[in-house]
Amino acid sequence: xxxxxxxxxxxxxxxxxxxxxxxxxxxxxxxxxxxxxxxxxxxxxxxxxxxxxxxxxxxxxxxxxxxxxxxxxxxxxxxxxxxxxxxxxxxxxxxxxxxxxxxxxxxxxxxxxxxxxxxxxxxxxxxxxxxxxxxxxxxxxxxxxxxxxxxxxxxxxxxxxxxxxxxxxxxxxxxxxxxxxxxxxxxxxxxxxxxxxxxxxxxxxxxxxxxxxxxxxxxxxxxxxxxxxxxxxxxxxxxxxxxxxxxxxxxxxxxxxxxxxxxxxxxxxxxxxxxxxxxxxxxxxxxxxxxxxxxxxxxxxxxxxxxxxxxxxxxxxxxxxxxxxxxxxxxxxxxxxxxxxxxxxxxxxxxxxxxxxxxxxxxxxxxxxxxxxxxxxxxxxxxxxxxxxxxxxxxxxxxxxxxxx
Ligand code: PLP
Numbered sequence: 001x002x003x004x005x006x007x008x009x010x011x012x013x014x015x016x017x018x019x020x021x022x023x024x025x026x027x028x029x030x031x032x033x034x035x036x037x038x039x040x041x042x043x044x045x046x047x048x049x050x051x052x053x054x055x056x057x058x059x060x061x062x063x064x065x066x067x068x069x070x071x072x073x074x075x076x077x078x079x080x081x082x083x084x085x086x087x088x089x090x091x092x093x094x095x096x097x098x099x100x101x102x103x104x105x106x107x108x109x110x111x112x113x114x115x116x117x118x119x120x121x122x123x124x125x126x127x128x129x130x131x132x133x134x135x136x137x138x139x140x141x142x143x144x145x146x147x148x149x150x151x152x153x154x155x156x157x158x159x160x161x162x163x164x165x166x167x168x169x170x171x172x173x174x175x176x177x178x179x180x181x182x183x184x185x186x187x188x189x190x191x192x193x194x195x196x197x198x199x200x201x202x203x204x205x206x207x208x209x210x211x212x213x214x215x216x217x218x219x220x221x222x223x224x225x226x227x228x229x230x231x232x233x234x235x236x237x238x239x240x241x242x243x244x245x246x247x248x249x250x251x252x253x254x255x256x257x258x259x260x261x262x263x264x265x266x267x268x269x270x271x272x273x274x275x276x277x278x279x280x281x282x283x284x285x286x287x288x289x290x291x292x293x294x295x296x297x298x299x300x301x302x303x304x305x306x307x308x309x310x311x312x313x314x315x316x317x318x319x320x321x322x323x324x325x326x327x328x329x330x331x332x333x334x335x336x337x338x339x340x341x342x343x344x345x346x347x348x349x350x351x352x353x354x355x356x357x358x359x360x361x362x363x364x365x366x367x368x369x370x371x372x373x374x375x376x377x378x379x380x381x382x383x384x385x386x387x388x389x390x391x392x393x394x395x396x397x398x399x400x401x402x403x404x405x
Contacts, residue, residue, distance in 0.1 A: 012137040015130055016368030021353050025362045036391040038380045039362045041179065041332050043243040046382040048299070048306075050244040053292045054285040058247070061284035069280055071273040073100025073251070077286035081236075081251050084290050088211075089225035090234065090255050097254040099268065100278045100286070104209050104235045104250035109135045111205065111233055111252060114267035115170060116141035122205075123164060123172040125156060127335065127369035127376070129179045129207065144169070145370055150337065153326055154181035158192050165196070171203040172196070174223055177210040180335045180369045180378040182328020184214065187221050194227045203261075206234045209250070210331040212241040212296045215307055218329050224255045232256040238282070240332070241296050242289045247282035306332065306381075309388060313381040316392040320399055334379040335366070342403050348374040351402075358401075359394035 017040060025035050044050065058065075072078065078098040085093040101107035108131055116122070116139040124132045126145035136143040147160040161172065174193060176185045197204050204223060211220040224232040237250025254265060299306040313334055314327050322342035325334050338345065345351045348365035351374070356362055366376030381388060 009138055009140070013134045014368075015134055016349070017130065017364050019368065021349065021356060021362065021364070024353060025356055028356070028360070033360055035356070035360050035362050036383065036387050036394070037362045038383060038388075038391055039364050039378075041240065041380055041382065042245050043240070043332070043382055044246060046384065048243040048382065050238075050242055050247070050285075051289070051292060051295050054238075054242060054244060054289050057288040058281050058285045062281055065280040065284055067280070069277045069283060071275075071277050072096070072098065072269070073278055074280070074283045074286075077283045078251075080287040080290045081253065084236075085222075085224075085234075085253055085255070088222040090222055090232075090253065091225075091228060093253055093255050097258070098251055099272050100249065100251045100283055101272075102248040102250070102275075102278045103239060103245075104207065104237045104252075105131055106248075106275070106278070107235060107250055107252045108132060108205075108207070109138065110271045111268060112136055112139040112141065114271050115139070115203070115264060119168055120170045121166060121168045122170060123161060123202070124370070125173060125175055125178070127180050127366065127371040128173070129175055130369055132173050132175070132205075132207070133370050141170070142168075143370075145372075146172075148178070148181060148183065150181075150326065154178065154183035154335070155185060155189055156193065158189075158196065161193070161196055165200050165202075169200060169202060171205055173205045173207065175207040176223065177208070177213065177220065177330030179210065179331055180333045181326065182331045182333050182335070183326070184218055184220065184329040187226065190221060190223045190226055194223065194230055197230045198227070203231045203233065206232060208234055208236050210240050211236060212294065213300060213306070213332060214330045215300055215310055216329065220330070224253070228256055230256050231258065231261050238285060238289055242285075243296075244282070244285065244289070247285060248279050249282035249286055251286075309381045309383075309385060312385055313379060313388050313392065316389065317379065317395075320392075320396045322399070322403070332380060332382055334381060335369075335376055336379065338375050338377075338399070340373075340375050343375070343399060345374045348377065352377060355395065355398050359398045361391045361394050361398075363395075
């Protein structure tokens with residue numbers, strides 16, 4: 001029999017957050033070992049439960065939720081999202097400019113599929129949330145990574161962005177607040193990105209799924225609120241701000257220069273129709289989530305659980321010799337750097353696998369976020385303080401042995 005091969009479209013698609021190291025961790029768990037997992041930004045298993053009012057609303061509406069909705073989503077949910085765009089000062093958004101999806105993930109893939117032809121290029125940050133790179137590749141496009149500069153608090157390097165634009169560049173992806181770095185971008189920088197997009201007629205894809213997970217009293221500006229003459233697609237959802245990742249509810253909002261994009265928008269609508277509609281029970285939670293009590297604001301305070309865990313994880317990690325880390329301003333991740341002189345790592349996946357085998361701590365290697373060198377890893381600070389302390393203690397012990405090898 002001929003072997004059944006996967007599609008060549010998958011050749012450049014990678015998603016290491018759920019890759020081979022996770023497979024090994026699962027195997028170890030099946031063998032009865034306890035692994036401390038600092039690898040996935042999934043709040044609920046760590047006790048960050050979705051607000052009760054959202055759950056109750058979904059339960060209450062379950063009988064009504066057994067049919068398909070409009071392929072763009074429930075009208076009332078899209079109205080609530082439309083209201084949220086007004087709160088975020090994004091002008092001119094109509095209900096029809098909003099598509100609800102099975103999480104932002106589905107919409108990222110959909111938005112790239114609707115846009116790209118072979119040879120088209122999309123500017124994607126490095127490091128990135130790797131679904132963006134994967135979705136560009138899977139859609140037949142070519143991801144071109146622009147640098148986020150660790151020395152500048154992980155802010156995008158505008159000169160690097162400009163240097164990577166070619167006649168084939170169609171769009172730029174901006175992940176703000178950022179996964180994996182926790183960076184939050186100032187308005188001036190957002191305006192510079194808009195200027196680049198304006199000059200080169202690029203679409204801006206703004207992934208803002210962490211826009212309420214903000215520390216130190218920070219506020220978030222939607223890039224789409226800063227210009228009306230550039231086409232912007234803004235993504236958000238319930239997974240992080242409302243700790244409801246399993247419900248699979250996300251949305252995209254089309255704003256700015258829509259008139260020249262009628263054909264593209266038609267393509268997006270067609271893809272939305274082809275999958276009929278997003279998960280309906282979860283759509284019923286959107287209005288309550290956006291209009292209800294914003295309990296995330298309590299969690300991110302210095303005294304809140306997320307705020308405390310961010311401080312703890314950052315302090316413990318940066319006490320390890322040769323480890324430096326920009327303190328996250330937002331989201332739920334740290335992206336520390338290992339001094340390559342002290343820790344000469346040839347292959348960061350092997351490094352993370354060795355850590356797993358020896359210390360039973362699960363992380364994701366920097367290259368899993370399309371970071372070009374082998375000197376970073378990502379830490380999720382969702383586990384409780386005891387687990388974080390234990391896990392980072394084990395990382396410190398592992399590194400101590402590593403440098404003496
Ligand atoms: N975008 C970013 C930056 C993320 O970190 C994640 C999930 O971790 C997603 C999108 C996907 O979110 P969803 O659960 O809405 O599919």
